[in-house]
Amino acid sequence: MIEQSYLAERLAHLIDTVHPRGRKYSDKEIAATIREEQGGTISSTYIWQLRTGRADNPSMRQIESLARFFGVPVSYFTGSEEQLVAKVDAELAELAKLRDSGVHRLALRASDLDDRGIAHLNQLVETLRDMQGLPSELPPQLDH
Template sequence: MKCGERGAMIDDQHVEQELPPLDTLAARLEYLFEKIRPTPEELGDSHEPGRKYTNREIADKINATAGETGVTISAAYIGELRRGVASDPRTSHIRALASVFGVNTGYFVDDAAARRTQEQLTLLSELRRMDVKQVALRQVLTDNGLSATDTQLIEQMVARLRAVAEGAGSGEDGAAPGDRS
């Protein structure tokens, strides 16, 4: 897990190649609940790391800034938005939700903005999951016209070469070091 904007943690346990459709406000909000997690500071010592935010925690974060923003929200209303029972929130609620999750307000109303945010969250997860050098290599290969399949094949070859090299150093693969024909 890694801190994103606003100090929130982003779940990096499952990076999906195919992004799920975000065709409703409920789907977009639920996606944020799935991907953005409380920071260790927010959890303290009493809670399990990596868990999702609760509706109450998000409401409390929004309500904590009510003196500055004038916006309050209930945990029950957030639950209704997540389930699609309520689907036409006030603009101030959209702004508050975007702020608390550290995303652009356009995420909730614009398909292109939602897709960009989704891709950015996926990339952040991938950056943490993989060595940043691999991500840079992928970008260079893509920029040079290689297909996603070719790029994946090269990444697999690099990973296999690393595994062989590590095995050679410890003699784990049964071959003598230097015996690489």
């Protein structure tokens, strides 16, 4: 059995962090998507119970379904790898920052540019960063 407060904390954190820009997923939306896309059987009421700590014994299949929905490894919920959880949380924070700043939309629009277009876009970004007095180097955790 997964520790109740840990599971509730992890699920609530994902709901607060992994969502479309401007709104969070509802428990009902999560359950419906899992049913439609994965064939899973988890109700919105049970998701609410897990998120609020009122339920604490989900099946492994339910944990796997939630992990797939949010795009995290199962161990994110089980707490079996604390370093992995910290790494996933850091990546989720970066993704949320991209989503909330509108950079994600820009990246999607640029994704089908050819190499020359990407080079021009990078040069434009460097020019804008220089104009705003921002460093040109990426922080090490973002330089993949």
